[in-house]
Amino acid sequence: MVEVKIKKFKFFFIILCVIQLFYIFHFRSGFKYEIIKNPFNENAGISYALSAEVIEANSILKKHKVIDFNLSEGLKKDTYLYQRTIEFNYPIRINESSKLIFFLYAEDIPNTCKVIETGKYLKLTQC
Amino acid sequence: MIKKNFHEKIALVLSFLILNNYLLLSLNSPQLMIKINFLIFLLTVLIFYSKNFLENSFLKIFFLFIIFISLGTPTFEWDARSIWLFHAKRIFYDQSIFSIGDNYAAFSHNEYSSLAPAFASSLAFLVGHWNEVFPKLSFSLMFLPPLILTYAFLKDTQYLIFLSIVFFTIGKFLFNGWTDGLVAIYFGLSAFLMYLLFFIDTNFFKNRLLFYLLAFCFFISLTLIKNEGIALLFILFATTFIIKLYKGQLGKDISKLVFLSISFLPVIFWKFFCYSKGIGDYYINTNILLNLLPRLDDLNNYKLISYFLFLNEKFLIALIFFLLSFWIKLDKELFSFIFIVTAMYIFILFFIYLSTPYDFYFQLDSTAARVIRSLSFLLAFFGLYNLRNYKISY
Numbered sequence: 001m002v003e004v005k006i007k008k009f010k011f012f013f014i015i016l017c018v019i020q021l022f023y024i025f026h027f028r029s030g031f032k033y034e035i036i037k038n039p040f041n042e043n044a045g046i047s048y049a050l051s052a053e054v055i056e057a058n059s060i061l062k063k064h065k066v067i068d069f070n071l072s073e074g075l076k077k078d079t080y081l082y083q084r085t086i087e088f089n090y091p092i093r094i095n096e097s098s099k100l101i102f103f104l105y106a107e108d109i110p111n112t113c114k115v116i117e118t119g120k121y122l123k124l125t126q127c
Numbered sequence: 128m129i130k131k132n133f134h135e136k137i138a139l140v141l142s143f144l145i146l147n148n149y150l151l152l153s154l155n156s157p158q159l160m161i162k163i164n165f166l167i168f169l170l171t172v173l174i175f176y177s178k179n180f181l182e183n184s185f186l187k188i189f190f191l192f193i194i195f196i197s198l199g200t201p202t203f204e205w206d207a208r209s210i211w212l213f214h215a216k217r218i219f220y221d222q223s224i225f226s227i228g229d230n231y232a233a234f235s236h237n238e239y240s241s242l243a244p245a246f247a248s249s250l251a252f253l254v255g256h257w258n259e260v261f262p263k264l265s266f267s268l269m270f271l272p273p274l275i276l277t278y279a280f281l282k283d284t285q286y287l288i289f290l291s292i293v294f295f296t297i298g299k300f301l302f303n304g305w306t307d308g309l310v311a312i313y314f315g316l317s318a319f320l321m322y323l324l325f326f327i328d329t330n331f332f333k334n335r336l337l338f339y340l341l342a343f344c345f346f347i348s349l350t351l352i353k354n355e356g357i358a359l360l361f362i363l364f365a366t367t368f369i370i371k372l373y374k375g376q377l378g379k380d381i382s383k384l385v386f387l388s389i390s391f392l393p394v395i396f397w398k399f400f401c402y403s404k405g406i407g408d409y410y411i412n413t414n415i416l417l418n419l420l421p422r423l424d425d426l427n428n429y430k431l432i433s434y435f436l437f438l439n440e441k442f443l444i445a446l447i448f449f450l451l452s453f454w455i456k457l458d459k460e461l462f463s464f465i466f467i468v469t470a471m472y473i474f475i476l477f478f479i480y481l482s483t484p485y486d487f488y489f490q491l492d493s494t495a496a497r498v499i500r501s502l503s504f505l506l507a508f509f510g511l512y513n514l515r516n517y518k519i520s521y
Contacts, residue, residue: 006284009284010283010284013284013287013288013291014185014287016291017185017189017287017290017291017294020291020294021189021192021193021294024196024294024298024299024301025192025196028298028299029196029199029299029302029303030201030203031196031199031200032199032200032201033199035198035199035200035201035260036195036198036199039198039199039258039260039261040254040258040260040261042256042257043258044201044258044259044261045200045201045258045260046201046258046259048201048203049201049202049203049208049259050203050259083232083234084208084209086232087208087213087216087232087235090213090216090217090220090232091221093231094232
């Protein structure tokens with residue numbers, strides 16, 4: 001009798017652990033089946049982790065093989081874009097004295113700057 | 128049949144390898160050595176899994192599921208991305224934990240110590256590149272030493288309840304790339320080791336080097352995971368000191384306390400390095416009294432802090448479980464140890480919040496639920512440990 005009750009007690013906690021894990025997995029994790037298919041791929045998960053502007057900035061910088069860049073005042077004011085652009089592009093660094101400056105697509109570009117590439121969200125210029 | 132002390136030894140080896148990884152990166156060691164160190168870590172995990180799979184099978188199965196979740200989630204939350212995994216990315220590309228000395232991207236809190244990021248960067252060394260998903264798996268792997276060690280003390284259904292406590296109090300922090308869950312579990316187990324080495328009646332633990340080494344590794348890890356860990360370890364030492372002084376047993380134990388306090392050295396070196404490079408903590412650099420004094424006499428501030436800290440549902444449930452456990456079976460020494468630790472931490476939290484240089488409400492809203500996690504885990508864990516030999520009458 002005691003044995004049966006102990007087993008029931010244990011079974012209860014097995015079920016509880018399974019429910020807790022399922023809850024964490026389903027409601028709290030942000031799990032994506034597209035990611036688990038190839039989690040070690042170099043580009044895995046970027047579209048879920050970052051905005052399109054940040055991803056575009058990275059592809060432009062890689063395409064032009066630059067070592068540093070700067071951001072326009074409009075981009076710097078947007079904390080999200082500023083921080084994510086810096087961290088995602090590392091080891092390409094932000095440099096206040098860099099002549100390569102990103103502007104938002106809708107931003108006005110100074111006359112002293114020449115547009116190098118225009119993307120969907122950003123423009124890379126040389127100033 | 129599993130050998131004597133198998134789980135303690137595995138926990139010691141794993142925690143030592145995590146610290147050794149940090150040491151190798153501090154010494155600018157060749158990448159090959161860092162990769163070998165990580166491979167030995169994975170091999171040790173494999174030994175743990177393969178040696179009698181049915182022993183501790185719940186942890187083994189549930190942890191595989193945690194790995195699965197970790198590898199299927201992107202790193203999208205701010206702290207995980209902009210602090211911990213950005214530090215890891217910097218270590219990966221610059222191959223040293225000291226590369227933050229240039230204070231690049233100061234928003235990422237370069238002064239934070241880098242035990243978890245260093246371990247994540249080593250996994251990236253092994254894989255050969257960086258991405259936005261797999262490096263945070265290392266953070267999950269760092270949970271293994273405390274989870275395995277606990278099995279040496281809580282068996283069968285008790286261990287299942289322990290896992291349930293871990294899932295309840297730590298939850299998504301098991302895999303999301305934050306360090307708050309690691310702080311909570313290393314703090315709980317550090318408190319437990321302190322209790323075994325200084326308070327428990329039997330000399331079984333006090334006379335064995337294995338437990339001192341375990342305590343040493345866990346204490347160093349706690350301080351190097353996050354700044355909060357330094358305060359928590361200090362509280363453990365202060366509580367032990369006070370109780371021993373009160374009981375007149377300080378003379379007998381002071382040498383052990385001094386020996387274990389060496390575990391503060393690595394974080395002191397790290398803080399000294401940051402100081403020498405002019406990388407400061409915004410909280411410490413601002414005038415604490417200037418923020419604290421105007422808030423001290425306003426009762427609403429205390430109410431607001433209490434609301435955020437004590438009305439946290441996980442904390443409340445853990446507290447009720449703890450009180451119930453000691454009501455069922457009172458162990459005065461254990462109760463006073465945990466009570467003093469809890470009271471000291473709450474006092475420190477009130478002090479920190481009242482003197483924050485940031486917006487008072489914002490600071491509470493964004494951090495209270497995370498910092499109280501350490502206490503929730505501590506209370507629930509010791510509530511369970513207290514009842515380990517309790518026989519339920521049916």
